[in-house]
Amino acid sequence: MATTNDLKNGMTLNLDGQLWNVIEFQHVKPGKGGAFVRTKMRSVLSGKVVEKTFNAGVKVEVASVEKRDMQFLYRDGEDFMFMDSTNYDQISISKQTVGDAVDYMLENADAIVAMHEGNPLFIELPASVELVVTYTEPGLQGDRSSGGTKPATVETGITVQVPLFIKQDEKILVDTRTGAYLGRAN
CATH class of the missing domain: 2.30.30.30 (SH3 type barrels.)
Known part of the structure; x- marks a missing residue:
């Protein structure tokens, strides 16, 4: 209490x-x-x-919530398979439990899974993730009418507003809490 x-x-x-x-x-x-x-x-x-x-x-x-370091392995229909990093046990977590984290998860990505009485409650991701831009229109020189950003689709399928200089196949950092562009990845 x-x-x-x-x-x-x-x-x-x-x-x-x-x-x-x-x-x-x-x-x-x-x-x-x-x-x-x-x-x-x-x-x-x-x-x-x-x-x-x-x-x-x-x-x-x-509530007694245990947070475990896990690795996302793969998606199996509506379920997501995770592996515990300490004992290598695999668990299946429903799409509803994963929630919005699905937009930022790639295979082999690390995550923290909150467990209560052996049941997964929610997924915590790092504050930012590195994603590859799979599609974006080329930015035109002098095109500033849209505030200097353009939509870009990343490898997980979500669309992120990025600066005009970002090109296809570039790695970018995306904030997992807001979905905002943070910068180029190293």
Whole structure:
């Protein structure tokens, strides 16, 4: 058990038998009345995001979540096969559990899988990934009407807005949280 004063981003709580992942939290101390904690949480099962307010100091149950280093092996229909990096066990994870991480995962990519009572909850990727541009229009000299960016399709299939100087088959860094272009990869 912990109190709402101990909340941190990424913490998983067990509220009324459901698991919730804390996305944001804010301690508020108004001039009048007691302090409270405003949170934004995502349901681990459904992915639904809700805002919930707790009084300061209220006890909440922190779910025991084990984070394991895993490697994405391959996709098998709607399931994704991962291998535990420590004991080489392989597990199958559903597309719903993988979520938006599918847009940034290549075979043999490292990821952290959050497990609760032996069941995978969600996937955490590195802050940025290196992807190859598979298709983009050539940038024309002097073409600045679109703000200096153009769409580029990367090897996972998603489209990223990149600067005009990026060419096909170049490696770029993409932010896994926002999907934004970060720069050229080395």
